[in-house]
Amino acid sequence: MLIAVPDLVTNSYFPALAAEELGFFKAQGLEAHVDLLSPALRAMAALRDGHVQGVVTGVHTTLTAFPEWKGAKAVVAVAQGTPWLLVLRADLPAARGDVAAIRGLRIGAAPGPDLALRRVLVESGIDVERDRIQLVRVPGTEHPGASFGILAAAALESSQLDGFWANALGSETAVRRGVGRIVLDVRRGEGPPGAGRYTFSALITTEALIEREADRVGAAVRAIVATQRALRADPTQAAEVGRKRFPPAAAEMIAGLVARDLPFYDPVIGEDAVDATNEFARALGLLSGPASYEHVVDVRFRPLWTDGS
Secondary structure (H helix, E strand, O other): EEEOOOOOOOOOHHHHHHHHHHHHHHHHOOOOOOEEEEOOHHHHHHOOOOOEEEEHHHHHHHOOOOHHHOOOEEEEEEEOOOOOEEEEEEEOOOOOOOOOOOOOOOEEEOOOOOHHHHHHHHOOOOOOOOOOEEEOOOOOOOOOOOHHHHHHHHHHHOOOEEEEEEHHHHHHHHHHOOEEEEEEEEOOOOOOOOHHHOOOOEEEEEEEHHHHHHHHHHHHHHHHHHHHHHHHOOOHHHHHHHHOOOOOOHHEEEEEEEEHEEEEEEEEHHHHHHHHHHHHHHHOOOOOOOHHHHHHHHHHHHHHHHHOO
16 A cells, blocks of 8 residues: 655654554555655645555645545544644744734745645735735755755755745754744644644545455554554654654654654544534635535544554
8 A cells, every 4th residue: 555645754644654664554464655745736636546545644635636525535634733834034023923924925835735824824814915925835845755844944044935834843943953933833723713723634545445445444544543552652663763764853853743743643533623624625715515524534444543453
């Protein structure tokens, strides 16, 4: 089973990568490999076209390749909440929570996650064109194997960008180098009300694969649930994964970030989370009307989130 992630060097999708590297997929009798395919829209298109069997990313991205949720399902949450942070250059006069500080700046944001940033700005009364904000791709992220967060921090350090919208590992990299300052962490309640629940990271697969190979999909779900439990019990295991798959500087940071993120590594997809994502998707024009919980989530796998056996 090939599972794509739009950023490999990240805490946001980490339980899926850890499920491979710590042996939890194999323990379920599943041959699975997690690999980078970016941006998120490209990864979701690959799922639609049958080139990969699963994608772990912000669940709202599913709608870019599967309109009205037709043909794809979320089967387990990998991490709860909108996982991206707004980081600005450390020398800019921006206080924590000051979204307006983004005016007139050049901000790096990947396709897919950028939709969440745009919504944060709209709900904060900020207009991208009027307030002269440039939302751009981070230089270098078009190359195979590139990590968005790490390259975003490097672009900030070289003054190619004034800020970026990225995962906590990229944000921590910029902060530790002294070149960036976290201005907004919506997952922890900063920014417009509800912004932390725009989306969440989940394993998405196709209805066709579920119908053909429900046992394999179930094995993937059980493996991710088991990995989340293992990380909660001992987050230092994250360092082993980092040493295998991350650049050295990122590998050194990942265990601390995973320990900080443990409350978000919860496999349960709540009905309120789906409602919030659908509301976000409708506001973006990705969804035309209401969509039931069962239309978004394959409830056959729900018992595995708490049982895991």
